[in-house]
Amino acid sequence: MAEHTSSSITIEAAPAAVMGVIADFARYPDWTGEVKEAEVLATDAAGRAEKVRLLLDAGAIKDDHTLAYTWTGSDEVSWTLVKSQMLRSLDGSYRLADLGGNRTEVTYQLTVDVKIPMLGMIKRKAEKVIIDRALAGLKKRVESGA
Numbered sequence: 001m002a003e004h005t006s007s008s009i010t011i012e013a014a015p016a017a018v019m020g021v022i023a024d025f026a027r028y029p030d031w032t033g034e035v036k037e038a039e040v041l042a043t044d045a046a047g048r049a050e051k052v053r054l055l056l057d058a059g060a061i062k063d064d065h066t067l068a069y070t071w072t073g074s075d076e077v078s079w080t081l082v083k084s085q086m087l088r089s090l091d092g093s094y095r096l097a098d099l100g101g102n103r104t105e106v107t108y109q110l111t112v113d114v115k116i117p118m119l120g121m122i123k124r125k126a127e128k129v130i131i132d133r134a135l136a137g138l139k140k141r142v143e144s145g146a
Contacts, residue, residue: 004091004111005128009135013142015075015096015104021142022077022094025052031141033133034058041066051082058130063087088113108135 011018021027025038037055044050048071056063065084071077078093092110099105108131 004109005131006107006109007128007131007135008105008107009139010099011104011106011139011142012102013104014102015098018096018104018106018138018142019074019077019094021138023048025049027141028054031137033137034130044071046071065090086114106135106138 021031025040028035028038034056035054036057037053039053040049040051041053042049042051049069051066051068053064053066056065063084063086065087066082067079067090068082069077069079075096075098076093079091081087081090084090090110090112092108095107095109097105097107110131112126112130
């Protein structure tokens with residue numbers, strides 16, 4: 001199995017509120033710094049996104065890619081890369097754990113492989129930056145009630 005990077009954060013909200021923000025792809029440009037556009041291309045029978053096109057601008061990495069999403073119950077979503085200009089793979093997940101008292105622990109796991117040669121250590125650092133920014137943005141968005 002490929003190496004991955006993972007991190008967790010506690011959000012002062014119920015899991016359903018957190019997953020509501022995660023599942024609202026149209027609003028990603030509002031709270032994720034790197035996602036400039038998000039378009040749901042396909043949904044499952046429950047109306048959740050199955051395939052999403054994302055236009056990413058993360059400074060050195062600019063990409064237009066499509067991800068396939070898998071929803072596991074109401075507390076986990078994972079994704080895998082369908083197509084990309086710059087990435088060989090992009091696999092990740094959000095797992096939510098109800099801590100009670102209107103608090104949720106969110107664990108974000110990510111594995112990225114780019115088409116250009118890059119040291120594993122640099123890839124892990126990039127994954128960590130992406131995860132930390134995403135979790136901080138998610139926390140701010142959920143807790144602001146926006």
